[in-house]
Amino acid sequence: xxIYESTFILSPQSDDxxxxxxxxxxLDLIARNQGNVLHExxxxxxxxxYPIKKFTQGFYTRIVFEGTNEILQAMERHFHLEEPYIxxxxxxxxxxxxxxxxxxxTKVAAEPAPEPSVAPxxxxxxxxxxxxxxxxxxxPTPAVASPEPVAGEPASAPDSAGDETKSE
Amino acid sequence: xxxxKRRMDFRHKRRRVCRFCEDKIRHIDYLDxxxxxxxxxxxxxxxxxxxxxxxxxxxxxxxxxxxxxxHLAIMPFTSEIYR
Numbered sequence: 001x002x003i004y005e006s007t008f009i010l011s012p013q014s015d016d017x018x019x020x021x022x023x024x025x026x027l028d029l030i031a032r033n034q035g036n037v038l039h040e041x042x043x044x045x046x047x048x049x050y051p052i053k054k055f056t057q058g059f060y061t062r063i064v065f066e067g068t069n070e071i072l073q074a075m076e077r078h079f080h081l082e083e084p085y086i087x088x089x090x091x092x093x094x095x096x097x098x099x100x101x102x103x104x105x106t107k108v109a110a111e112p113a114p115e116p117s118v119a120p121x122x123x124x125x126x127x128x129x130x131x132x133x134x135x136x137x138x139x140p141t142p143a144v145a146s147p148e149p150v151a152g153e154p155a156s157a158p159d160s161a162g163d164e165t166k167s168e
Numbered sequence: 169x170x171x172x173k174r175r176m177d178f179r180h181k182r183r184r185v186c187r188f189c190e191d192k193i194r195h196i197d198y199l200d201x202x203x204x205x206x207x208x209x210x211x212x213x214x215x216x217x218x219x220x221x222x223x224x225x226x227x228x229x230x231x232x233x234x235x236x237x238x239h240l241a242i243m244p245f246t247s248e249i250y251r
Contacts, residue, residue, distance in 0.1 A: 049238070050241055062199070087239070089240055
């Protein structure tokens with residue numbers, strides 16, 4: 001029995017019960033065949049990076065489970081044939097499972113647009129003085145091009161997140 | 169007379185350490201688009217190793233992660249919207 005991680009996308013429907021049913025179908029399939037679901041993670045509806053089957057959103061779910069390859073084959077067949085599953089990906093689970101394992105992943109919340117939620121706005125910076133050290137920014141360098149609404153300074157450099165000493 | 173003028177090789181000036189090696193991260197999560205976006209340019213293309221500074225091991229892992237994320241529509245294949 002190996003540990004796998006499967007992420008799949010359901011087509012967006014107005015009905016929560018339908019999502020429930022479709023996810024349960026997979027979980028039952030695993031349980032019925034002596035598999036073992038270790039973790040279930042429902043992300044909810046999220047915008048797709050590109051349209052799939054004309055949909056622009058989908059309901060993402062991720063499960064980590066232990067199973068045999070017969071289970072895998074059954075799952076893939078199910079995903080492939082049934083209509084609501086518009087995308088799926090099953091991989092061997094990477095990562096250690098020990099007693100501290102929670103199963104959670106660094107997961108972005110189901111937000112439609114990527115927003116730089118980490119960088120505090122310049123004038124409202126908490127007084128702990130975020131490290132203004134140049135080049136030490138933890139922010140992504142390719143332009144997370146958010147026009148700083150309040151700062152009013154021309155965002156000359158891509159690493160404008162480091163310029164927080166200039167408050168007021 | 170032919171004399172060769174060597175232009176300075178600016179390429180290997182900064183010996184940046186691979187970001188993942190530094191933090192001792194082995195597993196690159198293909199579901200973490202925020203992190204993956206750092207290694208992809210504005211058009212959605214994966215940034216080459218000489219720019220990103222990654223080591224070969226992590227660059228390969230990163231590439232598979234980005235490709236998986238693209239499959240799951242977490243990242244775009246191309247994002248050439250404005251031209």
